[in-house]
Amino acid sequence: MVDLMNRIETISRDFSCLCVPQKDILLYSGCRNCEDPRLHSLCAECMEELSDSANLKAVYAEINVNFEGNTADFGFYKAESRSLKTFLADCNKAYVFAATIGIGADRLINKYSTLSPAKAVVIDGCATAAIECWCDHLCREVFRVPEQERFSPGYGDLPLDMQPRILSYLDAGLNIGLSMTESMLLTPTKSVTAIVKKRTDS
Amino acid sequence: MNIKETLGKSFIFFDGAMGTELQKRGLRTGELPERLNLTNPEAITEIHCSYLQAGSDVISTNTFGANPLKFSSDELEQVISAAIDCAQKAIKDTGGKKRYIALDIGPLGKILKPFGDLPFEDAVEAFAKVVRIGAKGADLILIETMNDSYETKAAVLAAKENSNLPIFVTNVYDEKEKLMTGADALSMIALLEGLDVDAIGMNCSLGPKKMNEILRTFAEYSSTPLMISPNAGLPHTENDKVVYDVSPEEYAQEMVKSAGIGACIIGGCCGTTPEYIKAAVSALDGKNPKEITRKNHCLVSSYTHTVEFADTPVIIGERINPTGKKKVKDALREEDYAFILREGLYQQQAGAQILDVNCGLPEIDEARVMKKVIEDLQGVCDAPLQIDTSDPVALEYALRTYNGKPMINSVNGKKESMEAVFPLAKKYGGVIVALTLDENGIPETPEQRVEIANKIIKTAESYGIDRKNIVVDTLTMAISADENAGRVTLEAIKAISDMGIKTTLGVSNISFGLPHRDYVNSAFFSLALKAGLSSAIMNPHSERMINTCRKDFGGYGTSPASKDKEELAQFAGNIINEVMNMEDVEQLVPAHTGSLTLKDAVISGLSEESSSLAKSLLAENDPLEVVNAHIIPALDVVGTGFEQGKVYLPQLLMSAEAAKAAFSQVKEVLSKASDSADKGEKIIVATVKGDIHDIGKNIVKILLENYGYKVIDLGKDVPEEEILCAVQKTGATLVALSALMTTTVPSMERTIKLLREKCPQTKVTVGGAVLSKEYADMIGADYYSKDAMGAVRVAAEHFKTIKGE
The missing domain is CATH 3.20.20.20 (Dihydropteroate synthase-like)
Structure with missing residues (x-):
């Protein structure tokens, strides 16, 4: 359901728009500088399987932020966080977004946890690299900010309980199938919620 | 008259969007819109009336998000009863022909197990509460905007088990013609016809054109009346106002096409207003729905696809x-x-x-x-x-x-x-x-x-x-x-x-x-x-x-x-x-393993080779000799390499899998020799309640198994009582717990506390991304391991101590 009072936009993209760096996959699979050709081919194999089952979706809205001391008021949530304040640097406009690569990734990880723990670790690494890459893509192409310049609940002193508020504000359950467990884990697990500064010239 | 009697005989028009109308009146604040049934019932009744005047035969109660996960049981009862009152009042005020009230049920906003934490039966019970309150004032139940097949099934079961009302179900498909959790239209047709609901179809997310493409699949396979409630196309902003790109006239023309394909129940979703419904009603005036024929497809389905017997x-x-x-x-x-x-x-x-x-x-x-x-x-x-x-x-x-x-x-x-x-x-x-x-x-x-x-x-x-x-x-x-x-x-x-x-x-x-x-x-x-x-x-x-x-x-x-x-x-x-008369053509396939040794094969993580090399070694050697002289030394090489940072986790696991393949050959021989299936020291592994990650736990499991321990795997999201129960049942002296998130560490602590209380002799080792030695001490664990090899060392130490005592 698209709720336009808050001008909430939903995006979905083909997995092929992402170019997930192999070094990231290796990193998230627990290998830093690895020359083992078996691992490289395993990475490629896992990435191909992931690309068939992933489903890139995101939902975002532009919001006004008002500051009062260390509190940033987003309208739907007041965050008392010094690190967020530093991150936003008194910028009054921001984007709030939620992104996921879909439940297919969780299914794949589950499947290989049963069949091959080695492959499960690498698929998990691929999926983590892919969600990061999807967020980078959104920053670059949609929000027009440098990659990785985003701030998530749980970073620094920004409370994790901002996460459910973002999900409900963006109607993430209906818009992109993203929700949370009682213990605040995002489901599907390869998902991110975050805040991005809106550049004044964009 | 029951609405079932008119199904398929004449067109049935539902209403359009509720949210869009609330926004128009400046009433949607982002907070739960169902509260308006109590705080501003006049507005809700007015919206219903506007749809009835436009020609809707059925109005849906303002209960889309009314469920026990969002409301306390008292408030839920009030919100739903008030919603029914609003709908009944609107029908009374409008007068005229027979109209119907649909008890509207939307998704719960949670992902069901195993990918989320909501158990299937809890979902059924949540929907059942809504049905028990709302069914008495409604003529039918509309289960809509469902983007997961399992949750759809939960809602249908709740409706069937708590009322005799007709059930209409519409799901949300995306551009790829699938639900958010992967089911295609055909598998939803199979599932819903199996559950014997009265009308099926789709709503939301897509505009009428794209929806009509999917509708063709429905028309080809379904013998059930079809319902379609598209959005008014795609939204965009014009002068700070939200505009949808399909006009009421275009929408009505597409609905005529939908009727031609086979839809007999027409409604609208986001962006549609009384004008849209009115346009559709008048475009289809005097026309009759296409006859619904019985289809003969024999279909079974999973949560993603169907298999047809053809x-x-x-x-x-x-x-x-x-x-x-x-x-x-x-x-x-x-x-x-x-x-x-x-x-x-x-x-x-x-x-x-x-x-x-x-x-x-x-x-x-x-x-x-x-x-x-x-x-x-x-x-x-x-x-x-x-x-x-x-x-x-x-x-x-x-x-x-x-x-x-x-x-x-x-x-x-x-x-x-x-x-x-x-x-x-x-x-x-x-x-x-x-x-x-x-x-x-x-x-x-x-x-x-x-x-x-x-x-x-x-x-x-x-x-x-x-x-x-x-x-x-x-x-x-x-x-x-x-x-x-x-x-x-x-x-x-x-x-x-x-x-x-x-x-x-x-x-x-x-x-x-x-x-x-x-x-x-x-x-x-x-x-x-x-x-x-x-x-x-x-x-x-x-x-x-x-x-x-x-x-x-x-x-x-x-x-x-x-x-x-x-x-x-x-x-x-x-x-x-x-x-x-057949000759014995089956021949033993020669093993093409060259000069590779079993130890090398395990170190290199070659499962098939490890299996066949183990097999040939076992033909001439004692099984224990094969394990102690070949497999275990290989594991030690890789394990030490891992601890020194020379071998990476996936490589360690490839070796573990290769060792497992070799072990299974050993087990074959051993189980032929004696019935010693229950040998080995027992260790219980589990990811604690609230945590649905289990990769780490699975890694620990395979390594422990490699080293000969008998691992009892309780899975993920395991309640503390279940872990206690397993300890009591199996007599295991070591429990390995995993948690990935800070939010689930308290559940680890509770598990340890319970074990201390009921089975004080049991030792607990913990691990997982967020844990540290200090954290482990704080929650009262006996051991902490920073990685999977650490868990193997802990197990060795633990059983050595026990034997020493």
């Missing part, structure tokens, strides 16, 4: 069945579900399209184990399942839990069997395997078998089960005992497929007591396929059988070349002769 034979994997399979028996007895899951996945990889699941062992609680196997299987494998049980309780557990439209194996011509199976099949849906036997046993002639099939089909129809959902198994008897056995089966298959009924067969029974069973089976299979057989329950690992299936349908095309009765009889008669 021209190409369907392969049903038979391996998840304890009968005659010691390993499956052991796995079920010990609740080693991972073994069962692997068996399922291997069969799917080998070409099985549907998996038979049989958990029938006298010494286990079949219903409970069956439910668990179904839950776990559908967490890892997307093949549709065939529920194979003679226990009605186990059957109901499985049917309820299954996320899709399953196969049911089986019913037979006995009165008792039909009375047990048909009511369940009617309620939950399924394609039923009908065995042609009855109180008098298995008849000897094809005619008598056909007669029983007819009796079963007729009885099914008297329960309201369509004959297309019956697949007849004409039963195979051993040809070694009766040379007519093959002929009778084949003739019965031919007669039944000529009736337009689908068939199945457990092919391998034919060769019982004969040598070269694979040859006999595939020869008979080939004949059965020519006789018209639509599916086989078989071992998909038999290459010969799979090839027979593929060759026959490549070579002979989709319509069997000849079904002549005499020809069949002759073929059948020749089978035994052919087989008896």
